[in-house]
Amino acid sequence: xGIQDWFSFKKNKGKKTQEELAExxxxxxxxxxxxxxxxxxxxRAHEQMAxxxxxxxxxxxxxxxxxxxxxxxxxxxxxxxxxHLDSLNPKTYEKLxxxxxxxxxTIHMHISPVSHAEENDLILEIHSIGRDHADMCGPKMxxxxxxxxxxxxxxxxxxxxxxxxxxLFMKSGGLNEEIDRQIQGTNFxxxxxxxxxxxxxMQLIIETSIPESLSQSILDSYDDLCERHGKAIKxxxxxxxxxxxxxxxxxxxxxxxxxxxxxxxxxxxxxxVLASKYSQQAMAYRFNRGIRDDDVALCVGCMVMVEAxxxxxxxxxxxxxxxxxxxxxxxxxxxxxxxxxxxxxxxEFLVARLPAxxxxxxxxxxxxxxxxxxxxxxxxxxSLTEKNRTQPSLTDEQILLIAKAxxxxxxxxxxxxDVEWAITESGQLSLLQCRPLLLAEHKRGLLxxxxxxxxxxxxxxxxxSPGIGTGPVYMVAxxxxxxxxxxxxxxxxxxxxxxxxxxxxxxxxxxSEQGGAAGHLANxxxxxxxxxxxxxxNAQKKLFHGQIVTVDAEGCAVYNGRVEAFLEKKPRERIMRxxxxxxxxxxxxxxxxxxxxxxxxxxxxKPGNCKTLHDIMRFCHEMAVREMFEFGMNKDYIEGASRxxxxxxxxxxxxxxxxxxxxxxxKHRADRCVxxxxxxxxxxxxxxxxxxxxxxxxPPPVHTQGLMSVMFEATVNTDLNxxxxxxxxxxNYFMISENYCILQSRFGFHFxxxxxxxxxxxxxxxxxxxFKGGAANLERRILRARFIGDILAxxxxxxxxxxxxxFARLEGLGRPQMEHRLKILGYLITHTRQxxxxxxxxxxxxxxxxxxFRDFTLFDLxx
Numbered sequence: 001x002g003i004q005d006w007f008s009f010k011k012n013k014g015k016k017t018q019e020e021l022a023e024x025x026x027x028x029x030x031x032x033x034x035x036x037x038x039x040x041x042x043x044r045a046h047e048q049m050a051x052x053x054x055x056x057x058x059x060x061x062x063x064x065x066x067x068x069x070x071x072x073x074x075x076x077x078x079x080x081x082x083x084h085l086d087s088l089n090p091k092t093y094e095k096l097x098x099x100x101x102x103x104x105x106t107i108h109m110h111i112s113p114v115s116h117a118e119e120n121d122l123i124l125e126i127h128s129i130g131r132d133h134a135d136m137c138g139p140k141m142x143x144x145x146x147x148x149x150x151x152x153x154x155x156x157x158x159x160x161x162x163x164x165x166x167x168l169f170m171k172s173g174g175l176n177e178e179i180d181r182q183i184q185g186t187n188f189x190x191x192x193x194x195x196x197x198x199x200x201x202m203q204l205i206i207e208t209s210i211p212e213s214l215s216q217s218i219l220d221s222y223d224d225l226c227e228r229h230g231k232a233i234k235x236x237x238x239x240x241x242x243x244x245x246x247x248x249x250x251x252x253x254x255x256x257x258x259x260x261x262x263x264x265x266x267x268x269x270x271x272x273v274l275a276s277k278y279s280q281q282a283m284a285y286r287f288n289r290g291i292r293d294d295d296v297a298l299c300v301g302c303m304v305m306v307e308a309x310x311x312x313x314x315x316x317x318x319x320x321x322x323x324x325x326x327x328x329x330x331x332x333x334x335x336x337x338x339x340x341x342x343x344x345x346x347x348e349f350l351v352a353r354l355p356a357x358x359x360x361x362x363x364x365x366x367x368x369x370x371x372x373x374x375x376x377x378x379x380x381x382x383s384l385t386e387k388n389r390t391q392p393s394l395t396d397e398q399i400l401l402i403a404k405a406x407x408x409x410x411x412x413x414x415x416x417x418d419v420e421w422a423i424t425e426s427g428q429l430s431l432l433q434c435r436p437l438l439l440a441e442h443k444r445g446l447l448x449x450x451x452x453x454x455x456x457x458x459x460x461x462x463x464x465s466p467g468i469g470t471g472p473v474y475m476v477a478x479x480x481x482x483x484x485x486x487x488x489x490x491x492x493x494x495x496x497x498x499x500x501x502x503x504x505x506x507x508x509x510x511x512s513e514q515g516g517a518a519g520h521l522a523n524x525x526x527x528x529x530x531x532x533x534x535x536x537x538n539a540q541k542k543l544f545h546g547q548i549v550t551v552d553a554e555g556c557a558v559y560n561g562r563v564e565a566f567l568e569k570k571p572r573e574r575i576m577r578x579x580x581x582x583x584x585x586x587x588x589x590x591x592x593x594x595x596x597x598x599x600x601x602x603x604x605x606k607p608g609n610c611k612t613l614h615d616i617m618r619f620c621h622e623m624a625v626r627e628m629f630e631f632g633m634n635k636d637y638i639e640g641a642s643r644x645x646x647x648x649x650x651x652x653x654x655x656x657x658x659x660x661x662x663x664x665x666x667k668h669r670a671d672r673c674v675x676x677x678x679x680x681x682x683x684x685x686x687x688x689x690x691x692x693x694x695x696x697x698x699p700p701p702v703h704t705q706g707l708m709s710v711m712f713e714a715t716v717n718t719d720l721n722x723x724x725x726x727x728x729x730x731x732n733y734f735m736i737s738e739n740y741c742i743l744q745s746r747f748g749f750h751f752x753x754x755x756x757x758x759x760x761x762x763x764x765x766x767x768x769x770x771f772k773g774g775a776a777n778l779e780r781r782i783l784r785a786r787f788i789g790d791i792l793a794x795x796x797x798x799x800x801x802x803x804x805x806x807f808a809r810l811e812g813l814g815r816p817q818m819e820h821r822l823k824i825l826g827y828l829i830t831h832t833r834q835x836x837x838x839x840x841x842x843x844x845x846x847x848x849x850x851x852x853f854r855d856f857t858l859f860d861l862x863x
Contacts, residue, residue, distance in 0.1 A: 058576035138240030158303035290579025342496030342515030461536030464522035469509030661736030690826025766811035783839035
């Protein structure tokens with residue numbers, strides 16, 4: 001080989017053929033695809049993590065179907081990140097799959113449906129149970145049994161179809177699985193979707209056959225009752241759900257009670273009560289109270305009907321004033337349905353407790369109708385004679401008898417009580433129900449002394465739930481009216497029916513022409529903290545759709561428009577706090593949101609130390625960036641896949657276009673360069689604007705001691721020698737897309753990495769900086785890191801410094817604010833080079849800081 005041939009060989013040696021370059025570009029395209037999809041999964045995971053953290057705060061209601069769906073979506077995003085990282089470097093990160101599976105099993109344990117041990121008792125006698133049986137019979141029936149056995153209260157005989165029976169029925173025909181499937185696919189905030197869901201599930205339950213062993217047990221128990229009474233009897237079929245009638249969650253009126261039922265109708269009535277678990281109001285109640293659907297097993301009490309001459313409800317304390325210890329009775333002729341369903345006005349009696357019970361006040365209503373048992377089955381409403389309409393439904397002796405019994409029940413259970421009772425024509429008192437009474441605080445407060453109120457457009461009625469609310473009037477007369485009920489509306493009704501509780505989560509106040517404080521709707525309104533004014537006559541005539549009103553429930557008045565004197569700004573209420581659903585989410589969140597892997601340069605930053613999904617997400621993101629850059633530092637790879645940025649700075653910058661970061665005309669250039677004008681990456685353009693805004697003045701004047709420090713450092717650190725091979729020598733590198741940017745660069749003797757995502761969605765946006773190194777000794781490098789950190793902290797960055805390495809992160813700002821902060825970052829990257837050499841000179845440091853902040857005014861946001 002001649003000399004000329006040899007030189008030609010040397011010149012061409014190492015050059016890639018077009019086929020080899022094409023293969024490099026194909027490899028790059030594959031890696032870009034995996035990296036891009038990993039970043040997309042990372043963005044989704046950040047959104048889902050933020051959504052989960054917001055749910056943990058508890059301001060908005062959600063159910064277990066939401067918790068499971070959110071955890072599933074988040075897990076899917078994290079798993080996709082693992083898959084794409086594994087594709088970037090196969091078999092290197094396999095351990096992550098095992099860690100992910102372990103975390104998934106733990107999370108699933110906290111959010112999966114509750115499994116129950118097999119139970120044998122399908123039926124229990126009411127008089128054989130007590131409060132310890134609440135998990136088998138539901139609190140309602142358990143408390144009745146407790147009162148009968150330990151207080152010698154008269155309680156109707158009967159039996160309970162237990163939680164075990166409910167679970168047996170729900171397993172039959174695949175009911176559980178089908179109901180779960182339908183719930184998962186429904187948006188509970190959409191009223192129309194909820195109505196359709198309720199109808200489908202209730203119909204499904206009604207059409208399902210009761211298992212033979214259960215139906216026979218129910219009928220045998222009924223036959224035993226008849227034998228004991230010596231005749232065919234009629235019974236009341238009443239719900240007693242697990243979780244019902246507990247303190248703070250009464251479920252008042254959410255489930256069905258069917259009265260005056262004979263043997264032939266007993267099994268259909270049982271299924272109808274079970275189906276009421278999925279009534280619209282019951283599902284809305286559980287959703288708004290954060291109660292898991294899986295935790296509600298519907299037990300059913302079957303009790304002999306009481307031939308009530310009068311009946312009603314007693315409250316051992318004032319439910320709308322926690323400081324008022326008087327006892328109140330609400331009564332009516334016949335059966336108590338009209339008292340609890342708010343369909344009629346009732347007699348009201350106020351009783352002092354001490355030193356001995358005495359009647360303080362009476363209100364006798366005009367009781368036009370009465371509920372009685374039909375001769376065949378069910379109930380009927382009959383009109384009262386003119387004389388009985390205005391007669392008290394209780395004598396003074398009966399009032400005091402009920403009051404004393406109510407106080408005994410409160411003393412025994414240790415909590416204020418809501419007691420349902422009935423009195424026969426012979427004067428015998430029967431206890432039908434007792435449960436904890438929710439007490440509400442006065443919410444009206446004192447008006448400012450200089451405030452004047454306009455005259456009310458309506459006044460009167462009775463406070464069913466205290467407070468003040470304002471909003472547009474919306475009248476609901478039939479079920480179809482509920483579909484268009486507006487958020488924050490004032491619900492106006494003729495009767496305070498329990499099924500209207502489905503709207504309470506969207507109300508600002510409730511007005512009803514009939515009903516009182518003892519009704520089921522009033523109970524739920526107090527639980528939800530919704531002002532309610534009942535018994536307000538002519539409300540539907542004097543108000544009109546869309547009219548803005550202010551309801552003062554405690555002052556028993558309605559005002560036209562917004563009365564600002566009343567409307568103090570209320571703090572947001574954490575309605576999910578302490579709820580079973582939130583507790584489940586909080587337990588799962590321990591293995592999701594906590595972050596243990598913080599420092600990517602630490603020895604502990606490895607797969608085996610990932611203890612949460614957030615750890616895996618952080619690890620995958622960091623490793624993916626490293627994989628791309630390490631691959632990108634290969635000379636052949638740079639030649640085949642990246643482009644050199646043509647700019648007016650004496651440094652080489654290479655650009656890897658991940659996706660849509662370069663304008664089409666720049667993509668199609670024949671050479672391997674890209675012009676700055678073709679860059680379409682929002683964060684890169686902002687970062688570059690800061691880097692290029694003001695020319696660097698050069699290194700600051702260095703005194704002898706500082707210069708000697710630099711010279712010594714250069715002799716021991718080969719990375720600072722520009723002529724020597726260095727692991728940092730190629731790190732002037734951008735990876736970009738339209739909304740995403742990574743910069744790895746060497747400026748002077750320091751090295752920095754910036755990562756940023758900037759879009760119109762604030763929750764996605766973030767920017768992070770890693771800054772390290774320098775030419776001076778460690779003391780000066782540490783001082784420079786602190787100098788930069790102090791500046792960044794004034795622009796909302798969270799800063800962490802470890803020796804001469806600085807980590808800073810910012811997130812959640814709008815696009816203009818993010819671009820402003822990136823310009824600041826770009827400026828600091830350029831202008832802090834070699835500042836470590838003067839960090840012990842206080843005057844010079846102050847001068848530099850003042851200059852920086854003057855220059856920052858160039859980036860100020862325009863109004």
